[in-house]
Amino acid sequence: MGGPHTSAAPETIPAFVDHIVQGEGETAVLEIARGRVNERIVKKERRxxxxxxxxxxxxxxxxxxxxxxxxxxxxxxxxxxxxxxxxxxxxxxxxxxxxxxxxxxxxxxxxxxxxxxxxxxxxxxxxxxxxxxxxxxxxxxxxxxxxxxxxxxxxxxxxxxxxxxxxxxxxxxxxxxxxxxxxxxxxxxxxxxxxxxxxxxxxxxxxxxxxxxxxxxxxxxxxxxxxxxxxxxxxxxxxxxxxxxxxxxxxxxxxxxVGIPRSPLYEYVLKNHLYEDIDTCGLVYLKGHNQLVDQFYRGDPKRKIPGHPADQIKTALKNFLLSVCGKQPKRAH
Ligand code: SF4
Known part of the structure; x- marks a missing residue:
């Protein structure tokens, strides 16, 4: 797995991911493909x-x-x-x-x-x-x-x-x-x-x-x-x-x-207890976040503080089904 998330919030990456490539991926991916990497977190020198x-x-x-x-x-x-x-x-x-x-x-x-x-x-x-x-x-x-x-x-x-x-x-x-x-x-x-x-x-x-x-x-x-x-x-x-x-x-x-992990302002928010929630990706939401979403995004639920992980999975499933067949998932009962 690569991308910004691997550097910003590696601790939130699921255990089934074999290799987490931080920073530039070209050399790291080549070495992983050749079976030369044992570590889970792989970070190479900047080119x-x-x-x-x-x-x-x-x-x-x-x-x-x-x-x-x-x-x-x-x-x-x-x-x-x-x-x-x-x-x-x-x-x-x-x-x-x-x-x-x-x-x-x-x-x-x-x-x-x-x-x-x-x-x-x-x-x-x-x-x-x-x-x-x-x-x-x-x-x-x-x-x-x-x-x-x-x-x-x-x-x-x-x-x-x-x-x-x-x-x-x-x-x-x-x-x-x-x-x-x-x-x-x-x-x-x-x-x-x-x-x-x-x-x-x-x-x-x-x-x-x-x-x-x-x-x-x-x-x-x-x-x-x-x-x-x-x-x-x-x-x-x-x-x-x-x-x-x-x-x-x-x-x-x-x-x-929204506070992004490992940014200086993120540390400031944590240190001063300014947040209302931290989601499963490590993003922090300030107190009053949802009210601002109501004000600037007409309450768009996608921009609000994500709910419980189980609710997030349900929402993701619903969005997926809507995108694939344009239908709402049927209720279980
Ligand atoms: S540090 Fe500032 S200028 Fe540099 S990428 Fe981030 S927002 Fe842009």
Whole structure:
């Protein structure tokens, strides 16, 4: 088993899982397949040269019944790429540090272009969504990538996930010219005090400036916010709602805070006994979580504190049956 969960909450993984791979999986999986691993938890050194990795087995991926569209891009099929790993920032609600560490490693611009070229020629890819924590952290890399796209006249649409303080007008203009359609941006809060508490390292004015530039330049924006952050007051929450309206993003998400294992804020919540519940995956829910779900998600039961494990299994079964045959499961009596 791999993925973020193996680093964030390995103690919640069932005993029948033979090997838990933390961090990068390429070497670990190879060694497990060759029968060379005895330990249950396998963790390898971080790779520094990602360009040395072969392409993913796209031929297998392309046959899977995935939805190859994306609401912010007008073309299809869209492929997702992950071209960097790790994050040097210190946001306290985030567990990326515990999963990858602070070291930021990345594919070169040339490597990204050659993989896109392969996807276009082999599968008719029309767009790319860069699904990674921060595509724009290395400015020179983004500039080279955009210049290569323009020089090679590659007609693809793309979007990426990013941080406000890695963007500026010149970069955004170049990105737009090179086919960037949309940005996913973690804004988190409209309160400067809360942003500082989260150690987000950005200012509200910076956020407003970048969103203004995106509107002018013609890049769509997807803004993500969090409410219910520990120590947040009603007035600070109202500042977040006000900012979400003022920014006029193409799409915005107001997420209700859930503590992620091994993030600094998670430790803070536990230490100060601020939580109401911890679920079977180790996520912590603050007191008042369900009321915020009522307020921001019209009481969506999927977003509420999960019930007893037996209830969770019943809900999962019900959802599965609904997805397979569109029917409610019959009552046992
Ligand atoms: S929220 Fe984003 S910028 Fe902050 S630590 Fe996590 S990955 Fe890095």
């Amino acid at each position: 520094t040269n990602l360009d040395a990795l072969p392409f993913q087995p796209w031929d297998i991926f392309a046959q899977m019944p995935y939805d190859f569209s994306c609401q912010w891009l007008s073309v299809k099929p869209i492929f997702t790429l992950n071209t960097s790993r790790g994050c040097p920032f210190n946001c306290t609600f985030c567990s990326v540090g515990s999963i990858w560490g602070k070291l930021y490693t990345y594919y070169s611009a040339e490597r990204i272009i050659s993989e896109i070229d392969y996807l276009v020629k082999t599968f008719g890819a029309k767009g790319i969504y860069f699904r990674e924590d921060n595509f724009t952290l290395k400015k020179e890399r983004v500039i080279s990538f955009c210049e290569l796209l323009l020089r090679k006249n590659m007609p693809i649409q793309w979007m990426c996930e990013t941080r406000i303080d890695t963007l500026d007008e010149n970069l955004l203009t170049l990105m737009r010219r090179a086919g960037c359609e949309a940005l996913y941006i973690g804004v988190e809060s409209g309160s400067q005090r809360v942003l500082d508490f989260l150690k987000k390292g950005i200012r509200v004015e910076q956020v407003e400036n970048i969103f203004r530039l995106c509107h002018t330049i013609g890049i769509k924006t997807c803004a993500s916010f969090i409410v219910g952050i520990p120590t947040e007051t009603e007035a600070e929450r109202a500042e977040t709602i006000a900012l979400s309206k003022r920014l006029q993003p193409t799409t915005s998400w107001i997420n209700v805070f």
